[in-house]
Amino acid sequence: MSNQFELRLSGAGGQGLLLAGIVLAEAGILDGKFATQTQSYGPEARGGASKSEVIISDSEIDYPEVRTPNLTLALTQEAADKYISKDIINGIIVVDERVEIDPAIKYEKLIRVPIIKTAKNKIGKAIVANIVSLGIIVEATNIVSKEAMESAILNRVPKGTEKLNRMALESGYELAK
Amino acid sequence: MSNQFELRLSGAGGQGLLLAGIVLAEAGILDGKFATQTQSYGPEARGGASKSEVIISDSEIDYPEVRTPNLTLALTQEAADKYISKDIINGIIVVDERVEIDPAIKYEKLIRVPIIKTAKNKIGKAIVANIVSLGIIVEATNIVSKEAMESAILNRVPKGTEKLNRMALESGYELAK
Numbered sequence: 640m641s642n643q644f645e646l647r648l649s650g651a652g653g654q655g656l657l658l659a660g661i662v663l664a665e666a667g668i669l670d671g672k673f674a675t676q677t678q679s680y681g682p683e684a685r686g687g688a689s690k691s692e693v694i695i696s697d698s699e700i701d702y703p704e705v706r707t708p709n710l711t712l713a714l715t716q717e718a719a720d721k722y723i724s725k726d727i728i729n730g731i732i733v734v735d736e737r738v739e740i741d742p743a744i745k746y747e748k749l750i751r752v753p754i755i756k757t758a759k760n761k762i763g764k765a766i767v768a769n770i771v772s773l774g775i776i777v778e779a780t781n782i783v784s785k786e787a788m789e790s791a792i793l794n795r796v797p798k799g800t801e802k803l804n805r806m807a808l809e810s811g812y813e814l815a816k
Numbered sequence: 817m818s819n820q821f822e823l824r825l826s827g828a829g830g831q832g833l834l835l836a837g838i839v840l841a842e843a844g845i846l847d848g849k850f851a852t853q854t855q856s857y858g859p860e861a862r863g864g865a866s867k868s869e870v871i872i873s874d875s876e877i878d879y880p881e882v883r884t885p886n887l888t889l890a891l892t893q894e895a896a897d898k899y900i901s902k903d904i905i906n907g908i909i910v911v912d913e914r915v916e917i918d919p920a921i922k923y924e925k926l927i928r929v930p931i932i933k934t935a936k937n938k939i940g941k942a943i944v945a946n947i948v949s950l951g952i953i954v955e956a957t958n959i960v961s962k963e964a965m966e967s968a969i970l971n972r973v974p975k976g977t978e979k980l981n982r983m984a985l986e987s988g989y990e991l992a993k
Contacts, residue, residue, distance in 0.1 A: 661834065661855070666859045677854040677880045678838070680845045703854045703881055 642697040644707040644782050648772070649690040649722040650714030655769035658795060663773060666781030666783040666791035667695035675703035683807035688718045692764060695782055707764075710780060712772055713738055733775055735768075750779060752814040758807060770796075776810015819874040822882040822960050823943035825937075826899040827951070830858040835972060837868030840950060843968035844872035847979040852880035865895040872959055887957060889949055890915055891931060891968060910952055912945075927956060929991040944984035951988015962989075968975030 646663065648656045657678050664674035677692045692705040709730040713719035719738045729794045736753040752775065758768040770792060777788050789808065796804045817883045823840065825833045844851035852870045869882040886907040890896035896915045905923045913930040929952065935945040947969060954965050966985065973981045 657838065663857065664857055668859065671859050673859065674857045675854060677852060678841065679880060680841055680851045680853075681875065681876065682845065682848050682850065699858065700856065702879075703856060704879055811920075 643652045643700070644695050644710070644780070645708045646693045646695075646710045646712070646771075646782075647690055647705050647708040647722055647775070648693070648712045648720035649688060649793070650688060650712070651718065652689045652706060654689070654714055655766060656689055656714075657812075658691050658768040659773055662788070662791045662795050663783065664695070665794065667693075668789040669787035669790055672697060672783075673700050675700050677703050687791070688715065688721045690722050704710050710776060710782075711778070712776065714772065715769060717733060731779060733772065733779070748779075750775060754783075754814070757810050757814060761810055762803060762805065762807050764807075766793040769816065770804050770807035771811040774808040774813075775815040776806075776811075778815035779811045820877070821872050821887070821957070822885045823870045823872075823887045823889070824867055824882050824885040824899055825866060825870070825889045825946075825958075826895035827889075828895065829864060831866070831891055832943060833866055833868040833891075834842060835869050836946040839965070839968045839972050840870045840960065841872070842971065843964040844870075846964035849874060849960075850862055850877050853876050854880050855884070858909070865898045867895070867899050869876050887924045887953060887959075889953065891908065891945060892951065909958060910949065910956070925956075927992060931988075931991070934987050936938055938987055939984050940982060941980060941984075944981060947981050947984035948988040948991065951985040951990075952992040953988075954985075955989045955992035957983075958977060958982070 648659050650656050660676045664676040667674035673696045675694045685722055692701050711723050712733045713723055714735050716738050731748045732746045733750045735755050736751055754771050757767050758771050759765045792804050825836050827833050834855050841851035841853040850873045852871045860929045871877050888900050889910045890900055891912050893915050893943055909923045910927045910930050913928055931948050932945050936942045937949050969981050
């Protein structure tokens with residue numbers, strides 16, 4: 640078993656996936672691991688599909704490029720079509736309930752849950768869908784500890800939004816159970 | 817001549833180089849180019865040397881890894897020792913005035929200027945050394961337009977700090993002239 644875990648977080652521009660990638664990498668560091676976080680942008684970045692990639696490893700990471708993600712998150716259909724189908728998936732797929740997965744895609748585990756609806760209706764802010772997603776990822780993989788994830792989030796979110804983000808994270812834990 | 821430009825931004829943790837990398841990549845996008853931004857963290861990341869890498873290209877970027885930077889920024893001696901010496905440099909080196917460069921290192925151009933002192937004394941906030949650095953990089957390379965850089969900074973800095981950051985950017989332009 641490899642001690643390197645690769646994640647691809649995808650969705651629409653403006654869904655906070657860059658922040659999610661940074662927080663996840665920083666949580667890995669708080670757990671004493673190595674991490675890389677990569678954001679790739681094309682001219683279509685504004686509004687179109689966006690992805691953020693993270694590698695967390697017990698040892699130094701040679702190449703920051705994610706090739707066969709152990710986990711792929713897709714919050715929108717466009718992101719799923721663009722970023723899931725291109726790889727041979729042997730890992731976990733996490734998608735919003737509204738996303739349809741091509742039946743040809745192979746995976747070990749699919750988690751299809753109401754991420755955006757939970758952010759919007761339960762927390763009251765669609766923008767925290769990224770934090771709900773992090774909760775799902777942590778609960779499903781244990782790739783970082785819950786303590787590290789909570790600290791990493793509190794280090795990066797705007798002052799005054801701590802409680803909201805903590806609720807979003809906990810809703811993510813619940814969705815993955 | 818390659819149409820791909822690779823940059824490595826290094827310094828100490830807490831100097832805002834992740835933000836500088838994100839802003840630079842986003843400025844590239846505003847100019848209609850492709851970009852990647854990668855942050856690598858080791859367990860020593862807290863307080864130690866930190867680096868953020870950016871690639872800006874006219875066409876899609878195959879590998880987000882910076883191998884032979886066209887420009888390397890180092891704000892601290894530790895970062896210069898760690899991140900300049902490892903590469904064969906054929907490009908531009910930008911360092912703070914207090915940083916000594918190993919005489920064995922080859923470069924096309926060295927810009928050694930008071931980045932941190934300018935941030936601290938002229939702008940009044942050491943934390944804007946990252947934005948002063950961006951001003952130097954833009955003036956020295958034209959890798960992104962000044963209009964795109966200004967918009968990208970204003971998109972990312974906290975509300976209320978726009979004027980401060982604009983001054984920091986302009987001080988960087990002046991230092992590189």
